[in-house]
Amino acid sequence: MSVKKAKLHRLYDVNGWMFVSLAVGLIALMTIYPVIKSLWLSLHSGRGVVTHFVGFDNVVRLFYDPVFKKSLVNTLVFLAIQVPIMIILSLSISSCLNASNLRFRSWYRLAIFLPCVTSLVAYSILFKSMFAFDGVVNASLLWIGIISDPIPWLSDPFWSKVTIIAAITWRWTGYNMIFYLAAMQNIDRSIYEAARIDGVSPVRQFIFITVPLLKPVILFTCIMSTIGTLQLFDEVVNITNGGPANSTLTLSMYIYNLSFKFVPNFGYAATVSYVIVVFAAVLAFFQFKVAKDK
Amino acid sequence: MNKIKTLALTTIISLSSLQGLQAKELKVWAWDPNFNVAAMEEATQRYQVKHPDFKLKVIADGKESIEQKLHTMLASGVTSALPDIVLVEDYNAQKFIQAYPGSFAPMQKTVDYSKFAPYKVEVMTLGENIYGIPFDSGVAGLFYRRDLLAKAGVKHADLQNITWDEFIEIGKKVKEVTGKYMLGFDVDNVVMMHIMMQSGGEWFFTDEGDLNIIGNKALKETLLTLKRINDSKIARPVSGWSEFVGTFNSGDVATVTSGVWMSASVKSVKEQSGLWGVAPIPRLDLPNAIHASNQGGSSWYVLSTSDNAQGAIDFLDATFGGDVEFYQKILVERGAVGTYLPASTGAAYQQADAFYDGQKVYGDFAKWIGQIPKAPYGMFTQEADSAVATQMPALLEGMDVDKVLEQINNDLKYQIN
Numbered sequence: 001m002s003v004k005k006a007k008l009h010r011l012y013d014v015n016g017w018m019f020v021s022l023a024v025g026l027i028a029l030m031t032i033y034p035v036i037k038s039l040w041l042s043l044h045s046g047r048g049v050v051t052h053f054v055g056f057d058n059v060v061r062l063f064y065d066p067v068f069k070k071s072l073v074n075t076l077v078f079l080a081i082q083v084p085i086m087i088i089l090s091l092s093i094s095s096c097l098n099a100s101n102l103r104f105r106s107w108y109r110l111a112i113f114l115p116c117v118t119s120l121v122a123y124s125i126l127f128k129s130m131f132a133f134d135g136v137v138n139a140s141l142l143w144i145g146i147i148s149d150p151i152p153w154l155s156d157p158f159w160s161k162v163t164i165i166a167a168i169t170w171r172w173t174g175y176n177m178i179f180y181l182a183a184m185q186n187i188d189r190s191i192y193e194a195a196r197i198d199g200v201s202p203v204r205q206f207i208f209i210t211v212p213l214l215k216p217v218i219l220f221t222c223i224m225s226t227i228g229t230l231q232l233f234d235e236v237v238n239i240t241n242g243g244p245a246n247s248t249l250t251l252s253m254y255i256y257n258l259s260f261k262f263v264p265n266f267g268y269a270a271t272v273s274y275v276i277v278v279f280a281a282v283l284a285f286f287q288f289k290v291a292k293d294k
Numbered sequence: 295m296n297k298i299k300t301l302a303l304t305t306i307i308s309l310s311s312l313q314g315l316q317a318k319e320l321k322v323w324a325w326d327p328n329f330n331v332a333a334m335e336e337a338t339q340r341y342q343v344k345h346p347d348f349k350l351k352v353i354a355d356g357k358e359s360i361e362q363k364l365h366t367m368l369a370s371g372v373t374s375a376l377p378d379i380v381l382v383e384d385y386n387a388q389k390f391i392q393a394y395p396g397s398f399a400p401m402q403k404t405v406d407y408s409k410f411a412p413y414k415v416e417v418m419t420l421g422e423n424i425y426g427i428p429f430d431s432g433v434a435g436l437f438y439r440r441d442l443l444a445k446a447g448v449k450h451a452d453l454q455n456i457t458w459d460e461f462i463e464i465g466k467k468v469k470e471v472t473g474k475y476m477l478g479f480d481v482d483n484v485v486m487m488h489i490m491m492q493s494g495g496e497w498f499f500t501d502e503g504d505l506n507i508i509g510n511k512a513l514k515e516t517l518l519t520l521k522r523i524n525d526s527k528i529a530r531p532v533s534g535w536s537e538f539v540g541t542f543n544s545g546d547v548a549t550v551t552s553g554v555w556m557s558a559s560v561k562s563v564k565e566q567s568g569l570w571g572v573a574p575i576p577r578l579d580l581p582n583a584i585h586a587s588n589q590g591g592s593s594w595y596v597l598s599t600s601d602n603a604q605g606a607i608d609f610l611d612a613t614f615g616g617d618v619e620f621y622q623k624i625l626v627e628r629g630a631v632g633t634y635l636p637a638s639t640g641a642a643y644q645q646a647d648a649f650y651d652g653q654k655v656y657g658d659f660a661k662w663i664g665q666i667p668k669a670p671y672g673m674f675t676q677e678a679d680s681a682v683a684t685q686m687p688a689l690l691e692g693m694d695v696d697k698v699l700e701q702i703n704n705d706l707k708y709q710i711n
Contacts, residue, residue: 047389047392047393048368048389048390048392048393049368049369049371065708066704066705067709128534132533133532133533152531152533155481155532241482243481244533244683244687245481245482245684245686246683257680262676262677262709263393263676264369264389264393
């Protein structure tokens with residue numbers, strides 16, 4: 001009896017492993033191997049295919065490289081300003097759109113979600129033309145009378161950052177809104193009913209009921225947005241090309257420049273890409289800590 | 295005995311020609327369908343007259359896309375999808391040659407390089423080997439609107455042998471009289487900076503490849519001149535290439551200083567025919583500065599992984615490296631100014647161009663090509679461009695130029711190793 005059971009176990013084991021072996025093999029080939037290889041690559045430096053082992057010299061170089069520091073600061077500025085704006089914006093929009101007495105709800109939802117389905121390059125080029133010196137944004141602002149001189153959106157270090165933040169907020173707010181809407185529909189109506197009977201104002205309902213109950217989803221969207229902003233590439237390449245004066249250069253774009261624009265140093269580029277990995281991991285860790293129940 | 299010899303000889307000849315027959319189609323990567331691709335196709339047609347079996351296909355793509363594909367394929371060692379011939383911009387040539395040793399075929403055994411402009415040969419030389427066939431020139435000129443300058447009382451003769459300060463004075467007059475800016479100016483655009491610095495006979499690097507920033511008189515004077523131009527309010531601020539081209543196509547600015555390849559963009563507005571002229575570039579305020587310089591230009595390189603590298607070299611040598619008539623044709627049809635020196639004596643170079651009010655512009659450009667100072671472009675020009683562009687706003691806001699140079703030097707020090 002026990003012998004038979006053991007045999008059966010082995011049969012299941014072997015069969016089970018055979019079922020997953022294809023997936024495991026593919027993951028090993030497509031994910032694990034490149035990760036290990038890039039780690040090994042980041043210990044080398046050189047020009048193109050002429051490389052040599054340098055150990056941790058690439059990491060030391062990071063601390064002296066002013067362009068890297070600049071791109072790191074730019075990326076963190078985008079992160080620190082854009083992610084909170086976008087999360088708060090999409091939370092409040094989804095809360096409004098969840099109201100049952102709102103007419104044309106699905107039309108509004110569609111309109112706000114639609115930017116997400118546009119191609120990154122297409123919308124970047126559109127923003128570039130809208131924010132040009134004689135573009136439609138300046139023309140409208142001048143016409144309304146908010147400004148008296150056109151704003152150099154793309155040729156000023158400060159305003160170019162503003163343009164990039166505006167662009168990515170437009171593109172991704174609707175995407176996060178969908179997560180919140182889905183989660184809000186899972187909140188029991190009776191909780192709000194009870195709050196209403198107790199005389200809690202809608203704003204306080206939002207702060208003390210909706211937000212706490214959405215915490216897992218907010219955490220998820222925060223982490224996803226953080227990772228997405230750390231990898232920011234398409235928008236800056238197409239709208240400002242990193243300029244003016246590197247003021248919108250991001251880490252991802254610097255990696256591209258190191259590999260394809262400058263003398264190719266794939267080892268150092270791999271090291272910079274690990275900076276993104278480390279930052280994403282550390283920030284996600286802190287976000288988990290902050291969101292953890294006390 | 296003799297018969298056997300002839301028989302053997304004919305067999306060998308026919309066998310080798312048979313091999314020629316079987317030779318695969320050559321693949322070429324190039325950008326700009328109206329310029330480089332068209333020139334390559336013209337060369338192919340001319341070569342096919344004598345070599346009917348010769349086959350070549352040009353694959354047109356963007357410049358950055360070609361560079362990116364070349365980098366990834368050469369770095370990964372997957373050579374099966376590489377072309378036989380590729381176009382590379384001169385500023386990037388040393389980078390590819392040095393970063394992927396052995397990937398490009400040396401050609402000095404076949405090609406007579408003394409017939410090309412020396413500054414072009416310099417960028418493709420590494421040690422004893424010379425790679426590639428020089429193609430178009432970026433010889434610089436001052437394109438100007440005759441009508442606008444005439445209103446300010448400036449004629450063609452007044453634009454010869456001027457300095458940049460005199461250029462600024464003319465610009466102020468033009469702005470006063472016509473209300474138009476003298477030029478478009480983009481801080482991220484390196485064209486003006488390259489032209490000025492090379493006309494002063496220096497580059498970001500020394501001949502040995504070391505940094506040449508602090509103590510680079512030409513660069514210092516270039517930065518000071520750019521600041522003076524910016525301060526004088528004769529420049530219209532622009533951002534990006536299409537906006538820059540738009541300034542002179544729409545008639546908002548009176549001049550553009552650029553490589554000869556800019557002629558295609560200048561001439562794209564037919565209504566402005568007869569209104570333009572070309573003068574030598576103004577001179578930097580330095581004793582050794584001259585009125586000739588260069589910006590851009592590219593050359594053809596043969597990949598050594600090609601099955602038929604020698605065939606590709608022979609083709610390039612017979613057309614781009616020896617066919618004077620070919621250069622006349624691409625000049626007339628495409629405005630392409632080559633760097634093959636014997637071609638500049640041809641008839642097309644002496645032709646008057648109605649767009650430039652009958653000026654023999656290509657004769658002028660050809661004359662300036664021979665004067666362009668050599669510059670050690672090295673492999674890090676892109677890095678240096680980026681470092682200079684980063685400091686430009688600080689310079690224009692009034693930071694001391696020596697401090698700016700020091701900052702550029704610091705930025706670059708950690709980038710080039």
